[in-house]
Amino acid sequence: MGYTPRAVGDQNVQLERNGHEITLSIDVPKEAVQTKEQELLRALAREVKVPGFRPGKAPTDLLLRHYGENAFLAELKEALIREWLARTLEAMDLHPVTTPQVETVAFTRGGQLAFRAKFEVLPEVVVPDELPIEVAEPPPAEVNEEELAAVLADLRREAAVLEPKTGPAEEGDVVHIRRGDRVWEGEAAAARPIGKQLLGATPGGRVILTDEGGQSEEFEVAAVYRVLLPSPEEAASHYGHASWDAFRKEVRAELLRQAEARRRHEQRVSALDALADALNVEVPPGLVQEVLAEEIGRLRGNAALRPEVEAAVRRRLRREILARRVAEQKELLPSEEEVKTRAREGGEEEAAVRGRLLFERAADWIIERARRSR
Numbered sequence: 080m081g082y083t084p085r086a087v088g089d090q091n092v093q094l095e096r097n098g099h100e101i102t103l104s105i106d107v108p109k110e111a112v113q114t115k116e117q118e119l120l121r122a123l124a125r126e127v128k129v130p131g132f133r134p135g136k137a138p139t140d141l142l143l144r145h146y147g148e149n150a151f152l153a154e155l156k157e158a159l160i161r162e163w164l165a166r167t168l169e170a171m172d173l174h175p176v177t178t179p180q181v182e183t184v185a186f187t188r189g190g191q192l193a194f195r196a197k198f199e200v201l202p203e204v205v206v207p208d209e210l211p212i213e214v215a216e217p218p219p220a221e222v223n224e225e226e227l228a229a230v231l232a233d234l235r236r237e238a239a240v241l242e243p244k245t246g247p248a249e250e251g252d253v254v255h256i257r258r259g260d261r262v263w264e265g266e267a268a269a270a271r272p273i274g275k276q277l278l279g280a281t282p283g284g285r286v287i288l289t290d291e292g293g294q295s296e297e298f299e300v301a302a303v304y305r306v307l308l309p310s311p312e313e314a315a316s317h318y319g320h321a322s323w324d325a326f327r328k329e330v331r332a333e334l335l336r337q338a339e340a341r342r343r344h345e346q347r348v349s350a351l352d353a354l355a356d357a358l359n360v361e362v363p364p365g366l367v368q369e370v371l372a373e374e375i376g377r378l379r380g381n382a383a384l385r386p387e388v389e390a391a392v393r394r395r396l397r398r399e400i401l402a403r404r405v406a407e408q409k410e411l412l413p414s415e416e417e418v419k420t421r422a423r424e425g426g427e428e429e430a431a432v433r434g435r436l437l438f439e440r441a442a443d444w445i446i447e448r449a450r451r452s453r
Contacts, residue, residue, distance in 0.1 A: 092167055099199045099363035101173065104184075107163050107192040115159050116189065123151065152188055159192050176201055177365040199363035204404040212353040214449040217346050220338035222331055230330060238317040241304035248280045248303045256286065256298035263298075347442030351398040354405075354445050362396045370396065399434065405441035413437070 091106040160181055168175070175198035184193035241253055248254050248267040254277045256263050268274030273288055280286045280300045289295040309317060315326035354360075371385070371392050378384055406412045413436040421436075422429045 092171075094171065099202060099361070100365075101175075101198055101200055103164070103167055103173075103196045105163055105167055105194055105196070107159055107194075109189075109191045111163075112155075112159060112192050113189055115162070116155055119151070119155055119158065152186075155188070156183065156186055156192065160194055160196075163192075164196055174200060176363060177369055199365045201363070201400055201403070202361055204358055204360055204401060206354075206358070206401075206405050206408050208448070209452055210354060210357070210445060210448045211452075212350075212357050212445075212449055214346065214350045214353055214446050217342045220335060220342045222334045222338060227327070227331055227334060230334060231327065234318070234330070235308055235311070235314045236306065238309050238314045240307040240309075242307055243282075244303045244305050245282060246303075248277055250278070251306055252277075253304040253306055254280050255301040255304075256280075256288075257301040258296070258298050262301055346446065347439065348398065350442045350445040350449065351401055351438075352394070353449075355397050355401045358401070360397050360401050362393055362400065366396060367393050398438070402437045402441035405444060406437050409441075409444055411437075411440040411444060413440070 091108060093104040095102040095104070160183075164179065164181070167173075177199040179196040179198040182195045182197075184195060186192045186194075244252065250267060250269060252267045254265050254267055256265065256277075265277050266274050267277040267280070269278065272291060276288050277286065280303060282300055282303050284300045285297055286300055287295055287297045311323035315321070315323045318326060320326035320329065367389065371389050374388050374392060375382075375385060378388070413433060418429050418433045418436070421427070422432045425432065
């Protein structure tokens with residue numbers, strides 16, 4: 080689909096849309112340019128000292144010569160673009176999801192400023208009340224004996240007493256390694272890549288560790304400890320329980336709660352994905368690339384992971400877009416008071432709380448509607 084230009088409200092603004100991309104062409108009136116110029120000149124006169132003149136009394140040409148006319152014009156243009164773009168976005172109720180790319184078309188001091196701003200917006204999605212999808216019910220959450228035993232063993236180990244050793248590290252020993260002021264803790268274990276390299280480490284000696292990527296680093300062995308495991312009853316007491324059986328039941332219950340939370344999350348994800356497929360929800364490509372760049376940056380620019388990360392980013396953004404549209408159209412948006420309260424109580428950022436509430440409420444609405452239509 081090609082661009083369809085049309086005047087919007089003020090004759091100085093024109094909007095063109097092509098899919099997710101919006102282009103705003105904005106002509107700033109000459110009077111507005113002159114007004115902003117005088118405003119900045121007054122501020123500049125108060126801040127810049129020109130030899131031989133009191134603050135605010137230097138002629139404009141000397142003031143600009145002292146400050147730099149090109150620098151002033153750049154600040155003037157930037158201030159005008161920032162002000163008029165913000166004003167236009169608010170007036171037209173536009174919400175960019177990518178950083179606006181601004182191109183100056185024309186600009187002269189005391190004259191007119193014309194510029195274009197390109198950005199992407201979220202797709203419009205109409206969510207019907209009757210949903211043409213099925214959302215499978217995952218099997219009930221379970222905790223098997225093997226998983227329970229592994230968690231209990233880890234908890235016993237966390238409650239263990241560490242006894243210093245002077246000899247080399249053996250299977251199951253804890254090893255402290257150091258570089259500079261930083262100290263790391265590892266377990267000597269033949270079944271683990273790094274743990275295998277810690278076997279035989281001696282206090283006061285040095286060890287070279289190689290990660291899975293082939294990177295090697297040398298560390299000082301600060302200490303080696305033998306792990307003295309508590310008895311089951313001692314471990315239960317350490318965690319505040321009267322008996323091992325009571326502790327075991329509590330751990331099983333917690334694991335079951337976690338398994339149920341994962342089951343519920345997976346069903347919610349499936350519900351959003353199914354409806355996104357049915358409604359053909361697309362993610363603005365520029366938004367994908369901006370978020371992808373942030374994610375790759377966190378991974379220290381590992382290019383080999385880019386295809387996998389890009390696919391994950393696209394899936395996540397599609398769910399977020401659909402969740403917001405469902406919440407908006409079905410009156411499920413959380414109030415600001417609720418978001419602030421939950422963020423304060425949970426010690427979380429408000430954006431994270433808002434995103435989670437949108438995800439949960441939208442997905443639950445989809446699941447309930449899908450059940451009704453069976």
